[in-house]
Structures are given as C-alpha cells and as structure tokens.
Amino acid sequence: MPDDDPPAWKVGVLFSRSGVTGLTETEHVLGTALAVEEINTAGGVRGRPIAPLCLDPAGDPVAYRALARRMLADEGVGVIFGCSLSASRKAVLPLLERHDGLLWYPSIYEGFEYSESVLYTGATLNQTVFPLADYLLHRHGPRILIVGSDYIYPRESNRVMRDIVESRGGTVVGERYLPLDVDDGAIRPLMDEIVRLEPDAVFSTMVGQGARRLYRLYAEAGIDRARRPIASLTLAEGEIAAIGPHLCDGHLLAATYFGALDSPANRRFDRSFRERFGDGPPPSMWSQTAYAQVHLFARALAEAGSLDARRLGEAALRTRFAAPEGDLAFDAENRHLWLTPGIGVARPDGQFDILWRADAPVRPDPWLASTRFEASWARASDVVPVVP
Known part of the structure; x- marks a missing residue:
C-alpha cells in the first residue's frame, strides 16, 4: 500500500556537542530539539513534520565546512540551524551562498556582516x-x-x-x-x-x-x-x-x-525544558535563542510553504514570535533581530x-x-x- 504520510521538512542541525565549545553548543542542540518536538507534536508545519539531520563538527571549522557541504550538496538540505563561533559561520558561509542555502545563526557575535544566506538571531554589540x-x-x-x-x-x-x-x-x-x-x-x-x-x-x-x-x-x-x-x-x-x-x-x-525572567512565556519554556532534559543544563541564552529561532522558522515556513532560501527568508522578515525572552521580530534592512x-x-x-x-x-x-x-x-x- 502507498505511504500516505506527508513528506517531512528536512533541515540540518550543525552544532558541536564536543570540542572546545561543546558545552554551549550542546545547549543550542537542546533548545533546537525542544522546539522541533513542540512543533511536531502540534501537527508540524502545514501538516508536515520537521525532520532534523544532526551532525557534530566537534568544534573544528574544517569539519563545519565539510559537514555543511554534505548537507547542502549530498543530503538535499537547504536550511541549517547551526554554528556558534564566528570561525564556523565564516567557514560555511561561502557554501551557503553557492548552494542557495539558509543558515539560522543563534549566537551573539561581533557584527559587521550581512548575507542573504543568513538570518542572525543572536544579539549584536x-x-x-x-x-x-x-x-x-x-x-x-x-x-x-x-x-x-x-x-x-x-x-x-x-x-x-x-x-x-x-x-x-x-x-x-x-x-x-x-x-x-x-x-x-x-x-x-x-x-x-x-x-x-x-x-x-x-x-x-x-x-x-x-x-x-x-x-x-x-x-x-x-x-x-x-x-x-x-x-x-x-x-x-x-x-x-x-x-x-x-x-x-x-x-x-x-x-x-x-x-x-518572569513572564508567562519564559515560565512555560523553563518548565518544558526542565521536564524534557531533567538534570541537564538549565535554560540559558544558548538554548533559548536556538529554541526561539526554530519557532520563527516554523512561522515563516507556514507562510512561505517552501524551504527555498529566498522565499523563506522573505517570510521570516515578516515573522514575529512571543519568545521566552520577549517579542521578536527581524529588522528587514539587516536580517538581525530586535532584542531587549x-x-x-x-x-x-x-x-x-x-x-x-x-x-x-x-x-x-x-x-x-x-x-x-x-x-x-x-x-x-x-x-x-x-x-x-
């Protein structure tokens, strides 16, 4: 009999769970996983689940580049949630631009960058x-x-x-x-x-x-x-x-x-995070930003109906989300978030x-x-x- 299940939205998750930044990037992974689970439990996006392909570059910029190439060129993944250090973002950026990919980047960073292949969800200086x-x-x-x-x-x-x-x-x-x-x-x-x-x-x-x-x-x-x-x-x-x-x-x-932070959205996030990950790390800026950007992605995807980088990026710039940290919206001129x-x-x-x-x-x-x-x-x- 034919499989009637709708095809999944395949995305990449490219954070290090080992290496010099393994602790904080593992928190990125946990926030990402919690958001994906919440979205899929609620029926996915347009009735289709999100299916993450998770790879561990172990903090090595060369491995980030190789694994991003695998995702973009071999696995048919056009959307990646990943990178933390600027060195890893810089390593994958040429590949994203070459393969029309879209990176959701959740880390604070030094700024002085703009790419239509990136949505920057961490704080600027x-x-x-x-x-x-x-x-x-x-x-x-x-x-x-x-x-x-x-x-x-x-x-x-x-x-x-x-x-x-x-x-x-x-x-x-x-x-x-x-x-x-x-x-x-x-x-x-x-x-x-x-x-x-x-x-x-x-x-x-x-x-x-x-x-x-x-x-x-x-x-x-x-x-x-x-x-x-x-x-x-x-x-x-x-x-x-x-x-x-x-x-x-x-x-x-x-x-x-x-x-x-004392808000209904953060109390819900804190409770869900601790119930899901138990004795793991407590909620933090690393897990929360990764969590929030997946929810922003889901809302943009619901509007765009496509993982095409241009269409999805344009939809993201119109998207808002009441995150645990507060209300989020992109600045259309520079693709970074208004933050408190x-x-x-x-x-x-x-x-x-x-x-x-x-x-x-x-x-x-x-x-x-x-x-x-x-x-x-x-x-x-x-x-x-x-x-x-």
Missing part, C-alpha cells in the same frame, strides 16, 4: 556591549582590563569596548589574548596582572573551556568579585553550573535572555538577579552605523540596579 560599558563605568569605575580568546569575535568585540570606554573618559589598563585551548598555566600570570593593576572590572570575551578556567582561577586568586567583577557576554546559567555557582556569584552578564538588552549579576544558586533591562526591544545595528560612541547608550539613571 549595540544590544550588549554598549549597555554593559555604561554599567561598568557608572557602577564600578573607569579602569577596565580586557581579556579575550584569540579569534575574530573577541578581537572585534574588545575593539568596540575599548572605543566606548575611551570615548567616555575611561581607561583600558590592559588588553590580553589567550588561545581557545588555553591551560591553567597560561592563565595564572593574568591573575597576577589583575591583582597588580587593580582594574575596576574585567571585560572578558574568553569562551569555551578557557573561560571556565578563567573563572575558576579568578576565584582561586581571591579577587573580590563584588568590587572587581568579570563582565561578559557569554557567562550563562549552563556554564555557571559547570564551573560551580559558588565560584561565579558577583560576576556580570550582558544578555537579552536570563532564566530568571539586560544586565544580570550571578547569584550563589547559579541564576541571575536582573539589575537592568531596557523598556522595549532595541534595533540591531550590526555595523554600528547609527550607534554613538561618544554619548551614553543609556542615561546613568537607567543602569542602576533594579534589585538590591
């Missing part, structure tokens, strides 16, 4: 670094030390942070870079330098295993985290759990999602107290074409804590 710089300068002081992993995202993000700090009368007392696979021995001299220089805060764009080592050694060095915190764009709840919450309380995160920035301080239980959050979504400005460096992103009164 004007939605994270600018409010964080204001907060540090107003609440902690003008002397900032910068440290990052040695690749494009940290170098570009740190360049912007330096420009903001210096344009507003602050001082960058040092800027240091370490390899992605840095060991404890290479980080310890940095701790000595922090103790010697006594910055008011440390802005970190270290990621992956190196970032986890940084936070552990910071605590080991006995540096006062309340007085001299590490402020980052990446220290989310799952990584805090892996490091140890008792080693992270007092550190700061600038992000558009916190697990502690926030700043949180880590608590001893591994969650965040939200110190400040914008009143409304902020337009993405990936080229920093309209964001002013010489004037505060927000008024000083806007960046004082809203909790004790």
Whole structure:
C-alpha cells in the first residue's frame, strides 16, 4: 500500500556537542530539539513534520565546512540551524551562498556582516556591549582590563569596548589574548596582572573551556568579585553550573535572555525544558535563542510553504514570535533581530538577579552605523540596579 504520510521538512542541525565549545553548543542542540518536538507534536508545519539531520563538527571549522557541504550538496538540505563561533559561520558561509542555502545563526557575535544566506538571531554589540560599558563605568569605575580568546569575535568585540570606554573618559589598563585551548598555566600570570593593576572590572570575551578556567582561577586568586567583577557576554546559567555557582556569584552578564525572567512565556519554556532534559543544563541564552529561532522558522515556513532560501527568508522578515525572552521580530534592512538588552549579576544558586533591562526591544545595528560612541547608550539613571 502507498505511504500516505506527508513528506517531512528536512533541515540540518550543525552544532558541536564536543570540542572546545561543546558545552554551549550542546545547549543550542537542546533548545533546537525542544522546539522541533513542540512543533511536531502540534501537527508540524502545514501538516508536515520537521525532520532534523544532526551532525557534530566537534568544534573544528574544517569539519563545519565539510559537514555543511554534505548537507547542502549530498543530503538535499537547504536550511541549517547551526554554528556558534564566528570561525564556523565564516567557514560555511561561502557554501551557503553557492548552494542557495539558509543558515539560522543563534549566537551573539561581533557584527559587521550581512548575507542573504543568513538570518542572525543572536544579539549584536549595540544590544550588549554598549549597555554593559555604561554599567561598568557608572557602577564600578573607569579602569577596565580586557581579556579575550584569540579569534575574530573577541578581537572585534574588545575593539568596540575599548572605543566606548575611551570615548567616555575611561581607561583600558590592559588588553590580553589567550588561545581557545588555553591551560591553567597560561592563565595564572593574568591573575597576577589583575591583582597588580587593580582594574575596576574585567571585560572578558574568553569562551569555551578557557573561560571556565578563567573563572575558576579568578576565584582561586581571591579577587573580590563584588568590587572587581568579570563582565561578559557569554557567562550563562549552563556554564555557571559547570564551573560551580559558588565560584561565579558577583560576576556580570550582558544578555537579552536570563532564566530568571518572569513572564508567562519564559515560565512555560523553563518548565518544558526542565521536564524534557531533567538534570541537564538549565535554560540559558544558548538554548533559548536556538529554541526561539526554530519557532520563527516554523512561522515563516507556514507562510512561505517552501524551504527555498529566498522565499523563506522573505517570510521570516515578516515573522514575529512571543519568545521566552520577549517579542521578536527581524529588522528587514539587516536580517538581525530586535532584542531587549539586560544586565544580570550571578547569584550563589547559579541564576541571575536582573539589575537592568531596557523598556522595549532595541534595533540591531550590526555595523554600528547609527550607534554613538561618544554619548551614553543609556542615561546613568537607567543602569542602576533594579534589585538590591
């Protein structure tokens, strides 16, 4: 007898579950999986289920390129949810453009990019670094030390942070870079330098295993985290759990999602995520953004009725979704999302107290074409804590 089941919508999932960023990219996978399951349980899209092809590049840009080529050229997959580091996105971008594919990219990144083969669902620097710089300068002081992993995202993000700090009368007392696979021995001299220089805060764009080592050694060095915190764009709840919450309380995160957000949409997401994944990592910016972009995709697909990159991309730019982090919509001019920035301080239980959050979504400005460096992103009164 013929098979009457409707054909599935085949998509690719290209995140590393191992390697230097295996922890955070696994959270991307979990958020993606939860959204796919929710959509399929509700009947799929136009009565057809989403069928993900999941491959693990293990953090290797060469493997990202090879597996993306396999998806696009051999498996007939035109839509990919994937990549985290900028190196992996850059590795697959030429293939997407050549094969008319469409990447849904859920990571914060350095900006300064536009491609009609990508929908960018992570925060841009004007939605994270600018409010964080204001907060540090107003609440902690003008002397900032910068440290990052040695690749494009940290170098570009740190360049912007330096420009903001210096344009507003602050001082960058040092800027240091370490390899992605840095060991404890290479980080310890940095701790000595922090103790010697006594910055008011440390802005970190270290990621992956190196970032986890940084936070552990910071605590080991006995540096006062309340007085001299590490402020980052990446220290989310799952990584805090892996490091140890008792080693992270007092550190700061600038992000558009916190697990502690109190809204009906986030309470539903938190409950569903914990029921589905049990003792795994808690909900975080990594899993939530991946989750939200799949729901955006499903709504766009329902309108477009096709996985054709152009038609689907055009439909996505008209799509809205009430995500756990808030209402989402793309900016049609640059293919990035309007997002609501926030700043949180880590608590001893591994969650965040939200110190400040914008009143409304902020337009993405990936080229920093309209964001002013010489004037505060927000008024000083806007960046004082809203909790004790």
